[in-house]
Amino acid sequence: MVHKSSGEVSSRVNQRAYGADRSTLFAQQQWVPAKERSNEQWLAALHGPKKDMALADLRIVLVRGLRGALRGYTSGVESLVEDCVQEALIKILDNLDSFRGESHFTTWAYKICVRTAFAEMRRRKWRDVSLEEAILGRKASVSMPVDSLADTERITSQRMIMAAFRRFVDEELTVKQRRALLAALGGMHLEEVARRMGTNRNALYKLLHDARKRLKRRMTAEGLSPQEVLSVFS
C-alpha cells in the first residue's frame, strides 16, 4: 500500500464526496436507505451525477463495518478507521470497473476496506523491524525442558530429524526462499516481508509455496511424512 497522509486522502475524498452542498448531503445521509440499494444502483450512482451522495453513503457503510471488524483491536482504531475508509474509497472508485457483481457491492467494498486497514496495521506494527531482525526473531534455539522421565531415545530422534530437516532447507531452498521462510516463520506478515524484499505479497506467497513443495518432496524422497515426523514431536 502506498501510504498517503490522512490529510491528502481526506482532501481527495472530500473533494469527491462533498462536492455537493454539505447540508443537503448530510440531510440525505439520515434517510437514504443505502442498505437496500442494488448493485446496479450503487454502480449507477457512483458513475452518475449522484456520485457524491453515493460516496457519502458508502463511507458511512464502510465506517460501520470496519469498526465492527476491528472491535477486538484497542489502540488507535478510530483514527485508523477514518483514514483507511478514506483510502479505501479512493481504491473503490479507481477499481469500480473490476467489480464483477459476484457478491453484494458493499461486500466487495468491505473487502477492499478491510485489506486496506490490515495492510496499514501491519505496516505500523513492523515499521521499526528489519528483515534481519524478523529472521532472527524466533530463530534462537530453545533448550528442551529437563524431564527426568523423558525418553532419551525420543530426544535423540527429534535432534536427528531436526538436523536432517535443516540440511533439507539448506539444500533444497534458494537463499531468497530461506530468508522469506525464516522471516515469515518469525512472525512477520507476508506483505511486510515482501516490502523488505522488493516484491509483493502474492509473489512472496508463491515463492513460499514453491519452498514448501520442495521440502515436502524431499521429505517424501527421504521416506518421511510430515504427519509422522510431527508425531515424534507431540
Added chain:
Amino acid sequence: MFNQDIFKMLLREIAETREVEIGCDECFEQLDRFVEMELSGLNTAQAMPLVQDHLEICGECREEFEALLLALRATEEA
C-alpha cells in the same frame, strides 16, 4: 536455524501443502463471494476449495476473511 516450535509450525504447513494452490491475489478476487457463501451457510470447502485451502495456509488472508465476516455481521446487526 529454528527452534522446535517453529519446526512444528513449518511441518504443519508442509503437511497442508498442495501441488496447486492459489495465491493471495486470486483469493482476494474471490473472497467477497466466498464470505457471502459462508454467511449463507453453504459448503464453501466444496464450492470453492482453492480459496478454502488458501485460507487454511495463509494467515494474512485468513485474518482478513475473519475481519470481513465481522464487518458483515456488524452491518447486519445495525
